[in-house]
Amino acid sequence: MKRMLQWGLSLYFVMVAGNVFAKENLSVNVGEVRVFPAILMISLLVLFILVGVFSKAKDTEDYWAAGRGVGQLGGGMAIASNWMSAASYLGMAGLIYLKGYSAMAYIVGWTGGYVLLLVLMAGQIRRYGKYTAPDFVGDRYYSTAARLMSALIVILISFVYAVGQYKGIGMMFNWIFGINYEMSVIVGTGVVLAYVLISGMLGATKNMQVQYVVIVITFLLPLFFIASKLGYFSAVPQIGYGATVWDIGHGGNGITAATADPSFYLPFANNTAYHWFALCITLMLGTAGLPHVIGRFYLVPRVSDARWQVVWGLFCIALVYWSAPCFAAFAKFSNIAGVTGVTISPDAIVVNAAELAGLPQWFSGFLAAGGVSAAFSTVGGLLMAGSSAFAHDIYFRVLRPNATEESKMKVARIGTIVLGVAIAVIAMNPPAFIAQITAVAFSMGANTFFPMFLLGIWWSRTTKEAAIVGMIVGMTVTFGSMLAPKTSLFAYYVPFTSSAILGVPLVITTMIIVSLMTKEPSAEIKELLYRVHNDE
C-alpha cells in the first residue's frame, strides 16, 4: 500500500511535469527549443530518476543516513555535488564577470570553509554519532526547545538555499526548452520531487555521485574549446585564462589599451577590502555551519572516513572552482572584443561564454544540462535535510515519540512535498542573483549553527540557555541585515550576504555571557564531550 502510494505520487509528479511542458510547447512558441540540449537534458533527468529507483531506501535508517555505507571518494563526490549548487556552477562565474576580483571572495570563501569544518568539527561530530544537526543540538544542549528551534532553522536554511537553485533550474530550462521561466520552475519542481520521493537519501547519495561526474565533465570540456577558439593556451585552460585576465586589464590579443578594463583584475576597483573580507569570512563560517553538509558526516562508518571525505570533497570541488573564473574571463574578453548577437544574463554567463566564443550550440547545451544537474543534486540534499528536520526532529522527537517507522516516512514525504512546492512559489520572483541568495543561506548557517557547534564541541560550559539565546540573536542579525534599507549605514557595514561579520562575534559573545550566568551543564554532558575529544 505504502509503496503504491509512493510510486503513484511520484508518477503523478512526472506526469504533471510532462504535461505542463507539452502543453506549453503546443500553445505558444515562447522561444526556440534547442534540440540537442533538450535531448541531453531529458536523458539526464531520466538517468537520475532511474538511479533513484534502483538504489531505493529500504527503511528509515536508509532513508536518512544512507545505511552508513558510503566510501571516502564516494562520500567526497557526494559532498561536492551536494554542496556545489547552481551558485557554484552558474552564479559564481556571473558575479566574477560583473565584479572581477571582488567576486574572488566567493571562490576563496566557499573552499576555505572546509579547512575549518575539518579541523574544528568533522571528526568530533561523527564521534558524537547522531543523525541530523538538530539531533546534535537537542542532545548536547539537553533541551527540546533548542532541538525544535534548530530544526526550524534547518528548514529555513534549506528553503532560502533552494530558492537560488530553483532560479538556476528555471533559467536553464528556459534556455533549453524555450518555455517561460515560471513554467520551467514548475517542471523542475516536479522532477526533483519525483526523484527525492522515490529514492530518499540513499538514492540521493548515489545520484549525487552520478551528478558530480556530470557536473565535472560538462563544466570542464567546453573550456578547452573556448580557450582554443579565443587563441589562449588551451591544453590547460585553467592556466591559459591567466593571459586572458591580463589582456582584459592591459589590452592585447585584439583588445586595445583604450578598451581594456583594468577594474576586472584590480583588487579594490569595485569594492572595499572590508567587504571582501566580510563576504569571504561569512562564506567560510557558513560552510562550517550548514546543516546539510554537517549531516553528511553521519553517513560514513568510521571517524577517519568522515575526515578523509572532507579532503576528497574539497578536491572534487576544487576542480570546478579552478575553472569557474575561466568562464567569467572568457566571456568578459569576448564582450570587450566586441562580439554581439548574444543576450547576456550574468546568471547564465557560463552558457553565454560558449555562445560568445562562437562554439556550436551543443557546447552550451552541455553547460546548461550540467548547471541543472548541479542544482538538482543540491536541491535533493536540501529537501532531504529539511524534511528530515521536520519528520525526525520535530514530529518524531517532539510531537510523537512513539511514532511508527511507517508514519515517520509518511511525514517525511509530506514534508518534502510541502517544502518543494513552497520553494517553487518563492522562486517565481527571485529576489537577487543566484550566488547572493545562496550567500544569505550561508549567513544564516554561520550566524546560528556555527557558534552552536563551535562552542558546543569546544567549550563544555556552554549551556542550553546560551544555545537558545544564541539562535535568536543569530536569526535577528540575519533578518535585520536583509530588512535594513539598502542605503543605510547598517546595510553598508553588514550587507545581507555577509551578515556573519557582525553575527558570529556577537552570537559567540552572547553565548559565553549567558553560559556564565546560567547553571553549568551536567557531568554526563561533559563526560560525553571528553570522550568525543579523547580517543579512548
Added chain:
Amino acid sequence: MEKDININFFKPVGEFMTRDVKMKKLIIVIWGVATYGFLLLLKLVADPEATVEVTLSTGEVVTQVSGKSFLTETQFLGFPFHYWYSAQFCILLFIFLCWWYCKFIDKLEAEFSSK
C-alpha cells in the same frame, strides 16, 4: 584525584586532545594568514597614486586605492600574480592543509589505539 573533564579549546585536557589542539591551532593560523594576511598585504603595498572612484551601497562615492602594486602587475603563468594567488593557489593550499591534518590525526589515533 578526580579527572578534569571540562573541555575548553584553549585549555585542552587529556594527551590526545592536547596534541590534536596544537596541530589545529597551527593549521588555523596558516589558513588565516594565507587568506586574510594576503588581503591586508594587497592593501598595504597598493600604489597610493592609483585610485578609483567606488560607489558605495549608501550612495556615497569615495575615492580609494585601486590596489595596483607589484603584486598585481607581476605576471605569473600569464596571470596578474594576486589573481593567480586567490583563484588557484589558495584552493591548493586549503586542500594541502586538509590532507596534512588528516595524515596527522590518523597517525595520532593509531598511536593511541595501540597504547
